[in-house]
Amino acid sequence: MDFSSKIVLVTGASRGIGAAIAKAFAAENADVIINYLQNEAAADETVACCKASGADAISIQADVTDRAAVDCMIEQIMDEFGRIDVLINNAFRPYSFDPEARKMHWQLDWSDYQNQIDGAVKATHGLAQAVLPSMLSRANGSIVNIATNLISRPAVPYHDYTTAKAALVGFSKNLAMELGPLGVRVNCVAPGLVSPTNASRNTKEEVKEAIIAQTPLGRIATPEDVTGPVLFLASDWSRFMTGQTLYVDGGMVMP
Amino acid sequence: MSDRSEKAGYLAGLDADAIEWISQTYRANGHSLTVQLPHLNSEQIADLASHVARQSKKQLKSLPLDQIVDAIDRTIARLLDRNDPNRRKMEELLPVVTGYAPEMVALGLTGYLKTFRKPQLKRFLAEDFANPSILDGFQPLIKGGFGRAFGPDLSAHIWAGNVPGLPLWSLISSLLVKSGTIGKVSTAEPLFAGWFAQLLAEVEPALTDCLAVIWWQGGDIERETALVKQADLVLGYGNNESLQSIRQRIPVSKRFLAYGHKVSFSMVGTQALSANKARSTARLAAYDIVRYDQQGCYSPQMMFVEQGGSVSPERFAQYLAHDLSVFEAKYPRRALDIEEAGRLANWRSNEELTPSGKIFGEAAGLWTVSFQQADQGFLPSSLNRTIRVIGVNSLQDVPNIVAPFKSLLQTVGIAASPERLFDLAGPLGAAGVTRICGLGDMSSPEAGWHHDGRFNLLDLVTITEIDARAESAADRLASYVD
Numbered sequence: 150m151d152f153s154s155k156i157v158l159v160t161g162a163s164r165g166i167g168a169a170i171a172k173a174f175a176a177e178n179a180d181v182i183i184n185y186l187q188n189e190a191a192a193d194e195t196v197a198c199c200k201a202s203g204a205d206a207i208s209i210q211a212d213v214t215d216r217a218a219v220d221c222m223i224e225q226i227m228d229e230f231g232r233i234d235v236l237i238n239n240a241f242r243p244y245s246f247d248p249e250a251r252k253m254h255w256q257l258d259w260s261d262y263q264n265q266i267d268g269a270v271k272a273t274h275g276l277a278q279a280v281l282p283s284m285l286s287r288a289n290g291s292i293v294n295i296a297t298n299l300i301s302r303p304a305v306p307y308h309d310y311t312t313a314k315a316a317l318v319g320f321s322k323n324l325a326m327e328l329g330p331l332g333v334r335v336n337c338v339a340p341g342l343v344s345p346t347n348a349s350r351n352t353k354e355e356v357k358e359a360i361i362a363q364t365p366l367g368r369i370a371t372p373e374d375v376t377g378p379v380l381f382l383a384s385d386w387s388r389f390m391t392g393q394t395l396y397v398d399g400g401m402v403m404p
Numbered sequence: 405m406s407d408r409s410e411k412a413g414y415l416a417g418l419d420a421d422a423i424e425w426i427s428q429t430y431r432a433n434g435h436s437l438t439v440q441l442p443h444l445n446s447e448q449i450a451d452l453a454s455h456v457a458r459q460s461k462k463q464l465k466s467l468p469l470d471q472i473v474d475a476i477d478r479t480i481a482r483l484l485d486r487n488d489p490n491r492r493k494m495e496e497l498l499p500v501v502t503g504y505a506p507e508m509v510a511l512g513l514t515g516y517l518k519t520f521r522k523p524q525l526k527r528f529l530a531e532d533f534a535n536p537s538i539l540d541g542f543q544p545l546i547k548g549g550f551g552r553a554f555g556p557d558l559s560a561h562i563w564a565g566n567v568p569g570l571p572l573w574s575l576i577s578s579l580l581v582k583s584g585t586i587g588k589v590s591t592a593e594p595l596f597a598g599w600f601a602q603l604l605a606e607v608e609p610a611l612t613d614c615l616a617v618i619w620w621q622g623g624d625i626e627r628e629t630a631l632v633k634q635a636d637l638v639l640g641y642g643n644n645e646s647l648q649s650i651r652q653r654i655p656v657s658k659r660f661l662a663y664g665h666k667v668s669f670s671m672v673g674t675q676a677l678s679a680n681k682a683r684s685t686a687r688l689a690a691y692d693i694v695r696y697d698q699q700g701c702y703s704p705q706m707m708f709v710e711q712g713g714s715v716s717p718e719r720f721a722q723y724l725a726h727d728l729s730v731f732e733a734k735y736p737r738r739a740l741d742i743e744e745a746g747r748l749a750n751w752r753s754n755e756e757l758t759p760s761g762k763i764f765g766e767a768a769g770l771w772t773v774s775f776q777q778a779d780q781g782f783l784p785s786s787l788n789r790t791i792r793v794i795g796v797n798s799l800q801d802v803p804n805i806v807a808p809f810k811s812l813l814q815t816v817g818i819a820a821s822p823e824r825l826f827d828l829a830g831p832l833g834a835a836g837v838t839r840i841c842g843l844g845d846m847s848s849p850e851a852g853w854h855h856d857g858r859f860n861l862l863d864l865v866t867i868t869e870i871d872a873r874a875e876s877a878a879d880r881l882a883s884y885v886d
Contacts, residue, residue, distance in 0.1 A: 286764055288725035330683045332726035 150384050152179030156230045157383065160184040160213050160276065161240025163192035165346035166295065169372035170237055170379050175199035175206060177380065182226055183208040184240065205230075213240050213272040216279075223279040233283045235383040238276060238294040238317075241310075242268030246342070247351035248305045257308055265313035270320050277324060281333070288332030291383045294321050295375075296339040298398040304360065314339075318394055325392030334391040336382040341398025343370045366399030408435075410497060412594040413442035414601035416459070416616040418452050426619075428591065432503040432739065439501065441594055441619040446630035452616055453586055453634035457558040459613035460584030467610060469529070469539045472579055475608035477522035482603060484517050486510075490603055494596070498568045502593055503738030504696060509568055512696065515848050516569050520576055524851030529580060531852035532861040539581060539865075548872030553865040555581030556636035562628070562650065564642035566592035567696045572600060573855065574639050575615070581864045585615040586631060594619055622646065629653050637864060639663070661863055663856060666701035666814035667784050669708065669806070670843055671799050671828070672720065673820030677713025682723055685819050688844035690727035692817055693771075694735055695847040698787040701856075702815040702839065702846050705785040706792040708802045717795030718762065721775040725764040728771035728789060737770045737789050744788060748772075751786035781805050799824065803831035810836030814856060817846040 157174045161167040163185035171181045172195065181199050185192040185208060192208040199206035207229065211222040226233060242264055252261065273294055284290025299307065300315040318337050325335040342349060342360055357369055378395045381387050396402050411425070425440040444452065464472075482488045486495075494513060499506040518524070529536040533553065535543050542550040559578045563571045571587055575597060578585040589597050598617040605612040620627040623646065632638055632654055639661045640650045647662040654660045670692065676685040692704050707724075709717035740748065755761055755774035764773040771789040778796045782805055785791055796802060799820060806813060813836040818825055829840055838857030839849065854860065879885070 285722040285725070286762070287766055287769075288722065288729050288764060330686075330726060331722050332729055 150177050150380055150386065152177045152235075152380075152384070155179045155234040156182070156226070156232050157235040157237065158182045158184065158226060158233055158276075158280070159237040159239055160272070161186070162237075163188045163195055163208070165348070166340065166343055166372045166375050167237075167239040168195045168198075170239060170376050171195055171206070172198050172202070173373070173376035173380055174235075174383075175202045175204035178204060179235070180205040180230060182206070182230075184211055184213065184222065186210070186212055186240070213238075213276060214242075214267050216275045219272075219275045219279050223276075223283075227283060232286075233280045234290060236276060236280045236290075236292045237379060237383070238273045238292065240268070240272060241265075241295075241313075244307070244310050244348055245351050246305075246307065246310075246349050248353065248356050250351070251305065251307055252309075254306075254308060261309040262312060265309040266316055269313040269317040273317060273320060277335075281328075284333045285331055290333040291387075292321075292324070292328075292333065292335045293379050293382045294318075294335070294337045295379075296321075296337045296394060298339045298341045298396050298402045300339065301396070301402045301404045305356070321394075322392045329391050334382075334387070336387070336390060336392065337394040338375060338378050338382065339394050339396045339398070339402075340375045341370055341396075341401050343372055343375060346372060360401065364399040364401045368399060370397060370399065408497070409438045409440065410493075410595065411440045411442075411598075412589065412617075413598040413619055414605070414615070414617040415442060416452065416456055416613045418444075418448070418455070418616070423448055428594075430501045432500050433506065435500045437497055437500040439594055441591070442617075443620060444618055444627070446626055449618065449627055449630040450634055452618070453558055453560075453631060456584040456586055456614060456616050457634070460582070461557060463610050464579070464582045464584065464614040467582070469536060469580070469582075471608070472582070472611075473522055473525050473529075475604060475611060476520060476525060476576060476579065479600065479604045479607045480517050480520045482607070483600075484514060484521075486514075490599060494568075494599065497595060498593070501595055502566045502568060504568070505735040505738070508695070508735040513569060516572075519849075519851040520572065525576075525580070528852040529861065531854075532859050538867075542868075542870060545869065549874065550870040551867045553581065553867050555583035555865050558584045558586065558635045559637040559639065559864065560631045560635035561585065561587040562638070562640045562642070563587060563597070564590050564592075564622075564646075565699060566590065567699050568593055569596050570641075570700075571597040573860070574641075575600065577860045577864060578639075579611075579615065581861055583637070583864065586635070587615075587617050588628075588631065589617060589619050591619070591621065623649075625649070625653070632658075637661070661858070663701075665812070666856065667705050667809065667812045668702050668815035668817075668846060669706045670704045670817035670846065671802055671820065672707060672709045672843075673799050673818075673824055674710050674713035675821045675824075676819035676843075677710065677715040677720060679714045682713070682715035682720060685843065686720060686723035687727050688819070688842075689817070690724055690731055691844050692846040693724075693728065693789055693791055694731040694737075697737055697789055698785065700847050702849060703787075704791065704815075704817060704846055705787070706783065706794060708794050708796050708799065708805070710799050711795055711797055717793060718775050721762075721764055721773050721793040724791070724793065725771070725773045728765075728773065729769075732770050740788055744786075748786045748788055748790060751790060755792065778805070782809055799828060800831075803828070803835040806832075806837075807835040813837045815839040815841065815846050815849075817841055817843045819843045 157179045159171045162171040162183040196206045211218040296314045299311040424443045426443045498509045538553045542552045545551045641663045644664045760777040762775045774792045
């Protein structure tokens with residue numbers, strides 16, 4: 150897969166899955182923009198890592214749920230790189246995947262849902278609108294949104310998080326319908342539990358073992374496992390795919 | 405198929421060994437083909453011309469119109485049959501000669517040939533002659549008396565361009581008026597007309613010596629003069645300079661019908677720009693652009709798109725851009741020569757320079773959409789899948805924008821409601837437009853259309869009239885007069 154001269158924006162890319170995706174694009178010669186919210190040091194580290202593979206990489210701080218901040222970031226990218234070919238919506242509102250400490254239905258406020266929906270759908274909506282002019286100028290572009298396999302099987306009912314991700318998949322299918330005729334593809338990647346990441350720090354070993362027991366490929370996903378399907382959906386190899394969700398969970402969910 | 409060889413032209417019984425053949429090699433789509441082009445000298449052209457004229461007088465003039473129509477119909481039926489060896493040869497070799505995608509040539513041939521079947525030919529005749537029997541014998545005229553239409557003894561057709569089959573319009577028109585016919589094919593597509601003539605002669609042997617298809621390098625004044633001198637009527641196609649040069653060499657006593665370069669465009673109204681219609685509108689518009697890479701006079705070179713629909717003109721340009729990239733997968737654009745590629749690059753950079761303009765499509769891409777505001781207005785494209793989309797406040801503004809280019813205008817493809825179609829037709833016609841059709845139909849004129857607003861058949865004939873009083877005058881001289 151060669152992404153030479155392609156410009157890729159990955160949101161929430163200072164750490165975890167986002168950082169792994171950014172590095173994987175850089176390794177395939179893409180120029181990468183690493184968006185982050187807080188952890189400047191981690192973002193710098195990812196940038197350095199991307200540059201080490203010979204790619205051009207920069208980091209930009211921006212809250213992706215703030216439309217003005219998004220527009221400002223896109224403007225900066227356009228000034229510097231002149232185009233955006235691929236958008237990976239990976240950022241989400243901080244969430245702790247702790248099966249024991251999770252809120253149960255009767256403990257949740259609507260604001261919990263709203264918070265996650267903003268983090269998943271509002272951010273993606275704003276970013277998609279902001280990158281569109283650049284993609285439409287060549288009638289070509291790929292947007293990949295990171296969801297979760299929980300939308301298909303909520304092994305642990307993280308209500309607010311999973312509802313927001315399910316909404317993101319519905320959003321993506323509608324967007325795929327709207328943008329397909331304009332040459333822009335929209336797909337999702339739905340990983341299972343990924344470890345090690347900051348968000349899964351509190352997931353207990355016994356939960357992991359239970360997941361492994363139900364996973365045909367017999368282990369938990371690593372951040373690097375997610376990158377292949379993301380790069381595939383971003384590339385021309387998937388040029389006739391849109392509105393799809395690829396599950397990356399070792400076969401635990403077979404929708 | 406590499407290294408195949410094919411003879412162009414049709415020589416109406418002239419000895420093929422007596423003439424010079426020029427070899428020309430064509431390469432496209434990974435194949436190569438050597439075509440032998442019949443290069444007659446001036447004397448041979450003159451001999452051939454008088455032979456065809458003489459034989460036509462003997463054979464063609466006495467054939468009933470129905471028999472000619474029938475012969476053309478049977479020839480076309482053979483070519484519509486995708487298993488016929490002639491048809492297969494066309495599908496195989498025309499993409500190599502012209503560079504067009506094989507699938508586009510195959511589909512284009514069928515759509516085009518269908519317009520020359522018997523019912524369509526009859527409609528074609530009825531369009532120009534209230535009573536087509538006037539080509540067979542004297543028929544009563546409405547004003548009194550009788551009339552009969554005579555085609556020229558010999559008509560010369562100087563064809564141009566690379567759209568496969570295009571010479572068929574004038575070749576068939578000429579046969580329908582029973583004129584001996586000699587056509588000169590272009591180097592860009594020298595095969596189709598000769599194949600058709602050959603097959604026609606096979607289907608109707610009476611026509612064997614009544615038509616011929618020859619070739620010379622464009623601009624060869626000596627040979628051109630030799631043919632023009634013999635012909636009673638000359639039809640010329642091509643750019644204005646070459647037509648002007650032909651015109652200079654035709655005596656005033658002979659008629660010259662010139663079909664010069666034309667510019668066509670399309671118009672999209674708000675009704676076709678709703679959320680559920682914009683897509684299909686763009687697809688039809690893209691099809692018109694892709695078909696033979698805009699090489700036809702009826703192909704759109706710009707689009708006027710109305711503001712105020714759910715889809716803005718700029719967004720429409722983006723839909724169009726995607727459809728062009730989608731068509732590229734099915735019907736790849738032909739490879740451009742250096743000159744064409746240079747013209748395209750120039751056009752693109754000029755479009756980029758306009759203050760309100762936006763370009764959609766990669767610089768090295770196979771299509772380009774340029775979006776401009778109305779003040780940029782009328783500008784022909786560099787063809788080969790380049791188009792200017794112009795945002796206008798109202799389609800009603802368009803006739804005024806194009807009116808200054810009256811002599812250039814030909815076809816307009818319109819996507820708008822029925823009322824608007826007719827509202828716009830008047831001002832467009834007054835501005836010089838001669839054909840209005842729906843989007844997607846621009847490059848396939850219907851049977852019997854009036855090319856450049858003229859009468860395809862009527863323009864070829866002269867009418868001999870028997871004055872109404874001649875009958876009574878003759879009556880006085882009858883043997884049975886009382």
